[in-house]
Amino acid sequence: MEKRTPKRSEKNLVLQIRDLKKTIGRTTIIHGISLDLYAGEVFGFLGPNGAGKTTTIRMMVGLMSITEGEVIINGHSVRKNFEKAIANIGGIIENPEMYKFMSGYDNLIHYARMVPVIPKGRIDEIVQLVGLKDRIHEKVKTYSLGMRQRLGLAQALLHSPTLLILDEPTNGLDPAGIREIRMYLRKIAAEENIAVFVSSHLLSEMQLMCDRIGIIHHGKLVSVDKVNNLVDKNQQMLVEFKVAPLEKALLFFRENYPNVQATIKGHSLVITTKEEKITQYTKLFVNHDFTITGISGEQKTLEDKFLEITGGELHVSNDSAHSE
Amino acid sequence: MYQMIRLIQNENMKIYKRVGTWIMIGVIILIVLIGGMVSKFLLSQDTSDNWQQQLQLENAQLAEQISEFENMPMVGSNATRPLREQVVINEYRLENNIPPVESETVWGFMISSPDFTAIASVFVIVIAAGIVATEFSTGTIKLLLIRPVKRYKILLSKYIATFLFALLMLVTILVSSFVVGGLLFGFSGMDFPYLVYQGGEVMERNMLLHIFTLYGFNSADMIMMVTFAFMISTVFRSSSLAIGLSLFLLFTGQQLVMLLSQYDWVKYILFANTNLNQYISGVPIVEGMTMAFSLTVLLVYFVCFHAISWVIFHKRDVTA
Numbered sequence: 001m002e003k004r005t006p007k008r009s010e011k012n013l014v015l016q017i018r019d020l021k022k023t024i025g026r027t028t029i030i031h032g033i034s035l036d037l038y039a040g041e042v043f044g045f046l047g048p049n050g051a052g053k054t055t056t057i058r059m060m061v062g063l064m065s066i067t068e069g070e071v072i073i074n075g076h077s078v079r080k081n082f083e084k085a086i087a088n089i090g091g092i093i094e095n096p097e098m099y100k101f102m103s104g105y106d107n108l109i110h111y112a113r114m115v116p117v118i119p120k121g122r123i124d125e126i127v128q129l130v131g132l133k134d135r136i137h138e139k140v141k142t143y144s145l146g147m148r149q150r151l152g153l154a155q156a157l158l159h160s161p162t163l164l165i166l167d168e169p170t171n172g173l174d175p176a177g178i179r180e181i182r183m184y185l186r187k188i189a190a191e192e193n194i195a196v197f198v199s200s201h202l203l204s205e206m207q208l209m210c211d212r213i214g215i216i217h218h219g220k221l222v223s224v225d226k227v228n229n230l231v232d233k234n235q236q237m238l239v240e241f242k243v244a245p246l247e248k249a250l251l252f253f254r255e256n257y258p259n260v261q262a263t264i265k266g267h268s269l270v271i272t273t274k275e276e277k278i279t280q281y282t283k284l285f286v287n288h289d290f291t292i293t294g295i296s297g298e299q300k301t302l303e304d305k306f307l308e309i310t311g312g313e314l315h316v317s318n319d320s321a322h323s324e
Numbered sequence: 325m326y327q328m329i330r331l332i333q334n335e336n337m338k339i340y341k342r343v344g345t346w347i348m349i350g351v352i353i354l355i356v357l358i359g360g361m362v363s364k365f366l367l368s369q370d371t372s373d374n375w376q377q378q379l380q381l382e383n384a385q386l387a388e389q390i391s392e393f394e395n396m397p398m399v400g401s402n403a404t405r406p407l408r409e410q411v412v413i414n415e416y417r418l419e420n421n422i423p424p425v426e427s428e429t430v431w432g433f434m435i436s437s438p439d440f441t442a443i444a445s446v447f448v449i450v451i452a453a454g455i456v457a458t459e460f461s462t463g464t465i466k467l468l469l470i471r472p473v474k475r476y477k478i479l480l481s482k483y484i485a486t487f488l489f490a491l492l493m494l495v496t497i498l499v500s501s502f503v504v505g506g507l508l509f510g511f512s513g514m515d516f517p518y519l520v521y522q523g524g525e526v527m528e529r530n531m532l533l534h535i536f537t538l539y540g541f542n543s544a545d546m547i548m549m550v551t552f553a554f555m556i557s558t559v560f561r562s563s564s565l566a567i568g569l570s571l572f573l574l575f576t577g578q579q580l581v582m583l584l585s586q587y588d589w590v591k592y593i594l595f596a597n598t599n600l601n602q603y604i605s606g607v608p609i610v611e612g613m614t615m616a617f618s619l620t621v622l623l624v625y626f627v628c629f630h631a632i633s634w635v636i637f638h639k640r641d642v643t644a
Contacts (some may be wrong), residue, residue, distance in 0.1 A: 024641075063466060063469055063641070064641040064643075086471065096467075098461035098467075099462075109337075110338075114471040254451065
C-alpha cells in the first residue's frame with residue numbers, strides 16, 4: 001500500500017460499483033447496482049430488512065462471490081485483485097464480533113499481523129482515538145456493546161483504509177452510543193478524508209450522519225441523492241383546511257387549481273402543497289365566502305418519502321442516481 | 325512466507341489463549357502419571373531378579389506354541405513367524421547378556437507410552453474440529469476474511485497450527501512419560517539397545533530411535549483423523565459434528581475393517597491402513613498389503629481431505 005498524503009483532492013474517487021449482480025440458484029437478489037463514492041463523504045445505504053444491503057456489502061468485501069459486475073476500490077477490482085482492493089478497506093460487518101477470550105489489545109495485534117506493515121505505535125494511537133485506553137488489556141468478554149463497537153472501529157481503522165464500510169454500525173446501541181458513533185464517523189471522514197459507507201434501516205439516523213443517501217429496495221438502487229436534496233424536494237406538505245361548505249369548496253378549489261392534489265378527509269379538505277402557497281389558498285377561500293375554522297399543516301418527512309419508495313407504489317425516477 | 329508465519333502466530337494465539345487448551349495438556353500429563361502409577365503399583369509382576377531363567381522358560385513356552393501351530397491345518401508360516409523371531413531375540417539376549425526391557429524400567433514405560441496418543445488424538449481432534457467451525461459460529465470469520473490475505477493461506481495456517489498442537493501433545497507425552505517413568509522405575513538401564521530381527525539376524529538399535537519410530541507409526545492414525553475432522557469442520561462449519569464423526573470413526577474404524585476383512589477391497593478403506601504397526605509386529609489385515617501400499621493409500625486420503633477443505637473454503641459465500 002502506498003503512503004497516503006493526509007489531504008487528497010476532494011473529488012477523489014474511492015469506490016466504483018458497476019452493475020453489481022448476485023444470483024443464488026435461480027433467484028436474483030441484487031439486480032445491477034451502480035454507485036460512485038468519493039473521499040471524505042459519508043454515504044448512507046438505506047433499505048428495509050431483506051432489501052439486499054448485507055448481500056451488497058458482502059460482495060464489496062469479498063465475503064460473497066460476485067455473480068456479475070465489478071467493485072473497484074482505488075482502481076483495484078475486488079474480483080480480480082482481491083488483496084490489493086481489500087487492503088484499502090476497513091469494515092465492520094454486522095456486529096463487531098471479536099475473539100472474546102482474548103484482550104482487546106490481542107485482538108488488534110491479531111488483525112495487525114494480517115496486513116503488510118503497520119507502523120510502530122499505530123495500535124496505541126488507534127486505541128487512544130477510539131477511547132479504549134483504560135480497558136484495552138482486559139478480555140473482550142468483559143466489554144459492553146458500545147466498547148465492542150469501538151474496538152470494531154479500531155480494527156477497521158488500524159491499517160489506515162481509504163474506504164470504511166460499516167454494516168448496521170448502530171445496531172443495539174443506546175442513543176448515547178449512536179451519537180458517539182455518528183461523531184466519530186463525521187470526524188474521520190472530514191479529518192482523514194476517508195470515504196465512509198454506512199448501511200442502516202433506520203432513516204432518522206442516516207439523515208444526521210450522511211452526506212448522500214442511496215435507497216435500496218428489492219435488490220435495486222431506487223434513489224441516490226444528497227440528504228439536503230431529499231429533504232428539500234419534500235417541502236411538500238399536507239395542509240388540512242377546515243372549510244365549510246366542504247363539497248363546494250373542493251369543487252371550487254379543483255376549478256382554480258386543477259393540478260394540485262386535493263381530497264376530502266373527514267371534515268376537512270386536504271391539499272398537498274408547499275408552505276408558501278397556504279396564504280394564497282386561504283385568501284381564495286375567504287374571498288369567496290367560505291368559512292374557515294382551522295388550518296393545520298403536516299410536513300412530509302424523509303421517512304414518508306422512504307416509505308413511499310419502498311412501498312413500491314410510486315415510480316421513482318432513477319435520473320437522480322449518479323448525481324453529485 | 326513471512327506472512328504465513330504471522331498467520332500461524334495468530335492461530336497459535338487463538339489456541340493457547342484459551343483455558344481449555346491448557347486443561348487438555350494438563351489432563352494428558354495426569355493420564356501419563358496415572359498410567360505410570362498403575363503399572364508400578366497394580367500391574368507390578370513379582371519378577372525374580374534372574375531374567376536369564378525367565379527367558380529360558382519363555383523360549384520353552386514359545387517353542388511349544390510354535391509346534392502346536394505347525395500341527396494345525398490352515399495356519400501359514402506367517403502366523404508363527406513373530407514367535408520364532410522372539411525366540412531368536414531371546415537367545416541373543418542370553419548370549420550377549422542384554423536384559424529384556426520389561427515394563428519396570430524407564431524404557432519399558434516409554435515403549436508403552438505411544439498408547440497414550442489415542443487420548444491425545446481426541447484432544448487434537450477437538451482443536452481441529454473447532455479451528456474453522458468456531459470462526460463461523462462466533463461470526464469472527466467475517467473480520468478474518470476481509471484482510472489482504474488469500475483464503476487458502478488462512479486455511480493452511482489453521483491446519484499448520486493444528487499440526488503443531490498435535491506435535492506439542494506428542495512431545496508432552498514423550499517428555500512426561502520419560503520423567504514419570506524415570507521417577508517411578510529409576511533411570512537405570514538407559515544404555516540398553518533395542519533388539520530387532522532383520523534379515524535372519526538380530527540387530528542392535530538405538531532405543532530412543534525405536535521409541536520415536538513407535539510414535540511415528542502411532543501418529544499416522546492421529547494425523548488422518550485430525551485431517552478428517554478439519555475437513556468436516558470446514559465443510560459443515562459445525563465443530564460438534566466434526567468431533568462426533570471423527571471420534572466415532574477413530575474408535576470404530578478398526579472394527580469396521582475387521583468386520584469386512586473377508587473382502588479384498590477393504591484394503592482401500594482408510595482404517596485398514598492407519599495402523600502401520602501391522603507391518604512391524606503382526607500380520608496385515610489383507611494379505612499382500614505392504615507398508616508402501618498403506619502409505620500411498622494414506623497419502624491419497626490425505627490429499628483428498630485437503631482438496632475438499634480447500635475448495636469448499638475458497639468458494640464459500642460467508643453468510644455467518
